[in-house]
Amino acid sequence: MAARDGPRQPRNLGVQYEQQCVREGTAPLKEVIDGLESLQLHLNVDRLSRPRWPPVIKCIQMGKMLKDISFKSSQCAELHLSDVGILRRRAVEQPVENLRHMLPVLCKAIVECLDSSKALKSLNLEFLQLNLREIDALAGGLARSPSLCTLSLAGCPITDRGLEVLCRSLKIATTIQCVDFSNCGITWHGVEFLTKVIQTQAVNRHAQAWAESLRYRYPDLDVMPGLRRLSLNRNPRIADRGANVLADALPDELWLKALDLQACGISNFGADSLVAMLKSNSSIVVLDLRGNHLIGKRKLQKILKKVYYNSGGGNTEFKWLPVKVGPEAVVKKSRRAVKPLGCGGVKGRACIRIARTPGVSLSNRLDTTVNGRGTSHNTISKRQVGMTKEGMDVQRKFDNSAGSAKRSEASQSYRGQLQKEREAREKAERKVSEMQAEIRRLREENGQLSTALLEQGMPGAEESLLHSVESSLSKFHSFLDLLEDVGLGQLAAVAGLHRDDISSLLESATGGQGGTRQLAEEGSLTTREEPRRSNAALLPGPKVPVSTWSLLPGC
Known part of the structure; x- marks a missing residue:
């Protein structure tokens, strides 16, 4: 057998971790060993001093079989309380300083694990103070990971800039199905980056569904890779504008199943846009808006009813997350004894x-x-106790009187507003009645003017119109005479033009035969006075010489 180059590496990650601890001269942590037996690494980094970090880093680099990696920091979560007006600092802050120095090394080891491991399914980094360089390194590992399904950066102050860097990798990393960016300082600008990721993945999925539908096949939408759950809890700067951005991007989304927006500062305006989105989206089975105290109960019930209808009334793989008030839920409050x-x-x-x-x-x-x-309670007399009780009764009565006074003031203010509204309404009604009376008056005047114009009439205009009609008919009658004189009377008969029709029209226009005959004679005279050469040029057919006009009948 060929000689081996070095000692054989044990397959058990727990044994590897113990060996590394022996080399560094530190005691192994029991929780690390117990977790490695089930191929999981869950650690609270506040408990790790600087000498304990190298074995853990080496274990991550060699842990190609790890399925779950989780690092949390309780002290960093406690420092987040300054955002809500509560700031507590512990006396010993050395672990936090060690974590700041070890975060670049930790991120580098995690990136190596993402590149080499085909078994890693979940990565949780909660309340770690990641900077932009470390986020960029993690984004590169996420884009190259072949198996990662869940990513959680809850409590990490990545802000919109870090989220933009991560979204570039999420467009490529189609294996990631659930992302958690809760309490990360994200605004509605960050929501726009996430919607672009959703739209890009939707385009790729549609193309894949079209390819799978060829040859009479039915594509399975549930097995297609891409985002299925998006958690943005406790980001109050998302507000209604971010909700509107999500509502505009999700009406036609078929793959996103769960959207968590707890305590995001959303009011009824943002909830209305989400309700409109749910009318056309039947794939979302979890839409969590709890903790948004500006949304009415009826609106929430309407959203829950629609989501329940989408889920089919049964249990789904996407569960509702528990409600957390914020980072203060992680830290236990201590009371002064x-x-x-x-x-x-x-x-x-x-x-x-x-x-x-x-x-x-x-x-x-x-x-x-x-x-x-150190004397007993006998030093306090019953009279003092009675006085104390009387004082409490007086205080209670005073509080009740103050409350009643406030209620009376509020009722008086409401009555004053009601009286003002009544006066304004009466004034508006009077104005409306005045306008209606003015409209009736104007209509009456318009009717009177119309009748006056009809009675007066316009005789001059009617006479001129009749005269123009008579002159045009007489000219047309003379034109027919000219056709007959030339010998084209048959053409007029074919066209349906008869002298009797024209005569009847002239009689109806002038009122008698005499006028018709007179107008016809005048028209014929005026026509014969014109040059015969021009008439011959205008008429169709062969040209007739001027010398032959005397030979034609009727001339």
């Missing part, structure tokens, strides 16, 4: 400090207190 007096308390004059304990009455709390010298 109330130190009882008498045990290291203030010396001298006695003082009383009552701790707020839920479910305990005032008298019981007073019984359990002690004074500065």
Whole structure:
């Protein structure tokens, strides 16, 4: 057998991790070993000191069989609380500094794992302070990964610039089905980048569906690669404008199944656009708008009803995510303990400090207190307790009176507004009645003017019209006479022109035979006075010499 170049590497990732820890001189972490047995690596980076990082990095680089990689930071999540007005800093911040130095090395190891592993399905990096260079490196690994299905960068401050870089890779990485960009500082500009990814993948899927539909085949839309779930929870700067961008891009989308928009600052205006989108989109089975307190309950019920109808009323593979208020849900709130007096308390004059304990009455709390010298509750007389109760009753009555005063002020203001609206309405009604009366008056005047014009009439215009009709008919009658004189009377008969018709028209126009005959004679005279050469040129047929006009009948 041929000699091997070096020692054989064990296949068990846990053994490899232990060996690396021995080389670095550190103790292996039990949670890492337990996770590697199931081909998973889940770590809270706050627990890793600087000497513990190299074995973990080496394990990621060699972990071609890892299925799930997850890194979280609770301290970075706590620093996110400054965005909501709550800032807490721990005394020891050394792990956070170590994480900042080790993040480039971690991202490089993850990129190597993405390039070489065909088993990695999920990558979660939550609340890590990634910069643009590290995001760019991760984007290159995502574009080349052959098996990654789930990507979560929840809590990472990638903003719109980092999201733009990631979207360039998401257009190519068709194996990724679920992405989570919750609490990443994304605005509606970032939503536009995501919609471009959805549209690009939709074009590729349509082409693939067309190719699969050839030769009488039916394409299976559910097995086509691409985004299926998009989570943008707790990004309040998305607001209504981002919701409108999503609504414009998703009416014809057939593959996106779940859209999470919890606590994104969306109001009824954005919800209306999403409702209009759901009318034409029957593929979305999860549209989570919880935490958007500006949306009415009826609107939410309408959206939930439509989504439930799309899902067919049954369970789907896409579940509803739990509601989280924000990063403060990750950090446990610590309350200052109330130190009882008498045990290291203030010396001298006695003082009383009552701790707020839920479910305990005032008298019981007073019984359990002690004074500065360590005396019992007997030092507090029943009279003081009674005075305290009376003071509480007075305070309660004062609060009730203040509330009633506020309600009365509000009712008075509402009454004043109602009275103003009534006055405005009466004024508008009076204006409308005045305008209607003015319209009736104008209509009456218009009718009077019309009747006056009809009574007066326009005799001059009628006479001129009749005269023009008579002159045109007489000219036409003379034209027929000319045709007969020339010998083309048959042509007029073929055309349906008869002298009797023209005579009847002239009689109806002039009112008698005398006028007709007179007009006909005048027309014939005026026609015969014109040069015969021009008449001969205008008439069709052979030209007749001037000397032969005397020989024609009727001349």
